Amino acid sequence: MFRTMASLPSGRVAKWVVLALWVALLVPALMLAGKLGDVQKNDSSAWLPANAESTKVVERSEKFQRSDTMPAIVIYDRPEGITPADMAKARADADAFADSENVAGRPQGPVKSQDGKAIQTVVQVQKDKTGWNGISEVVTALTDIGEKNADGLGFHVTGPAGHASDSVEAFGGGGSLTAITALVVVVILLLTYRSPTLPLVPLLTAGVALSASEAVIYLLAKNAGLTVNSQTSFILTVLVFGAATDYALLLTSRYREELRLHEDRHEAMAQALRRCSPAIIASAATVAVSLTLLMLATLRSTQGLGPACAIGIVVGLLAMITLMPALLVIFGRWIFWPVKPAYAAPQAATEGIWTRVGTAISGRPRTVWIGTAVILGAMAVAVVGLKADGLSSKDQFTDKPQMAVGQEIQARHFPAGSGDPIYVVTTADAAQRVSAALADIPGIADVSPPVIKGGDALLAGELEDAPSSSAALDTVEQARTAVHDIEAAHAQVGGNAAITLDTRDAATRDSKVIIPIVLLVVFLILMLLLRAVVAPLLLMATVVLSFAAALGVSSLVFNHVFHFAGADASFPLLSFVFLVALGVDYNIFLVTRVREITEQHGTRRGALEGLSATGGVITSAGLVLAGTFAAMASLPLLFAAELGFTVAFGVLLDTLIVRSVLVTALTLDLGRWMWWPGKLFARHDDTPTTPAAEPDLEPALDGR
Known part of the structure; x- marks a missing residue:
């Protein structure tokens, strides 16, 4: 059929x-x-599981505030000090912001900083009406208003809406x-x-x-x-x-x-x-x-x-x-x-490069695979330096967009979390106790008076640190510990900082659960395909080693060459799935050909001729896949650059070293034991021979 x-x-x-x-x-x-x-759905709150605490806060707080808006934090600055004319412009701009399309209600502010060098206004953007791309249009309209007749006054839009706008452009x-x-x-x-x-x-x-x-x-x-x-x-x-x-x-x-x-x-x-x-x-x-x-x-x-x-x-x-x-x-x-x-x-x-590589490996295969494994293991050690616990919003870009500049200015002159607080929903009876507990937490600059409706209360806590920073996430964890301990409060903590924390925790859980399952399923697929146990175990081991080595090198490059701030919490899991799946992909191309030849001529000849026959085309395939993932670096996004680099490097490592050298050397060293306990194990290999040079019908970048 x-x-x-x-x-x-x-x-x-x-x-x-x-x-x-x-x-x-x-x-x-x-x-x-x-x-x-x-x-x-590009709003991070839409990515969370339904049982996340910040998700539940969104649901419980709907009767207190609109859930269809996103704050745009407008920052003005003048290093020599804000003038009365600057304040007048900021007030006039706030009136213009209120009249802009897809702006909800009256902006909060303008408020001058205590050092007198900056002004802040908070504008609520209707995200459900505008959609993801529409947020960028609103921010552009705000920018046009703010930069008009600025007369040397700095203007930036930051906050969640500013981040969304810059993400749209990216x-x-x-x-x-x-x-x-x-x-x-x-x-x-x-x-x-x-x-x-x-x-x-x-x-x-x-x-x-x-x-x-x-x-x-x-x-x-x-x-x-x-x-x-x-x-x-x-x-x-x-x-x-x-x-x-x-x-x-x-x-x-x-x-x-x-x-x-x-x-x-x-x-x-x-x-x-x-x-x-x-x-x-x-x-x-x-x-x-x-x-x-x-x-x-x-x-x-x-x-x-x-x-x-x-x-x-x-x-x-x-x-x-x-x-x-x-x-x-x-x-x-x-x-x-x-x-x-x-x-x-x-x-x-013709004798292509992969025929010569196979011949070189066949002399001392055990020495080759042990040496290769040691080198890959040494590369993998650097994985301990990988910082994949999430990124602040300003660190999510490879360049410095308007939002990042505005966030830095805001942090110098205002509490970095102003305009984007954490929200706590609790019972009305416990509102005062919850408010007092929040006020005692380091990292919370101020707590608003509770708003009470229908037996529930909503409080807002202004953060001292930027909502996506590690310090703010620590504050959220402390706030949750404090309010959860209050008897009969049924308090839950949400807001953008809490969403970031819950996203990180969910990504960590996903890695722990999914990685072992992927390994098991891929191993079972290889067992069915190769009708053996040893070969699938060794192939999985080589792919995992290759992944660890790629991640270790990536960690070194990210920290010491590009000086990236860190990596997204989901980065290790996605890198693993792509590299393991694609690494096994190339091993399947090689080992199925090796098995085909082994059925007629034995494992030794199968390993050498399989490498010679598939080496060129698999190398070309690896270059294509590595090149396409490397193209992700064209986007000014740290996640894209990091994932693209790691997968591209990992694919090349797997294609050129792991598949061609390590797997071939292991196959030559183990011989028929590769196929245990299948039918091929029962047969005796031919006496060791080096295959004669034969037509290489694979088009390849093989140095010919």
């Missing part, structure tokens, strides 16, 4: 049917994909990210294929897969409650382009080989699909299943990212084993111009 299905895209009539189906699908897909931004680089990702793919494919025409086919197919993926994700977000945000969108882009192009490389490599063995290109494609589809499907399934396990997260942003990326992998796979084969067969051999693979053309025997 599988052989028949694999042949469908290469049929003389079926190829046109496949193309027509994808074209028919693409029209509505493009329309739906364009609406993905409409269903994104994520607005999504179009350029797609263009940069596509350019990276084209350059690497040009070097790999040495053809100006062939790269257009995988690039076009990956673009179709991305649009189709976004359409499916939009429908799920619209109708099934899937949580997606801007972060999901840019990760999806690089993942689909990178993974789909990897599958294209393997398929094209096999197709080129079969074109020299079959005069009919339709039969050549059918054979190529039959030979490479099992490995491609197994690899894609491993990645998709690993990503789907993120649904076990309590943090809804992570929970939604998993299935969204899994959809991208599955759609990319379907496109690459249906649409791309149909296109290649339709275009014919000329698509490989200027070096078209001719039927029965002799192929000169």
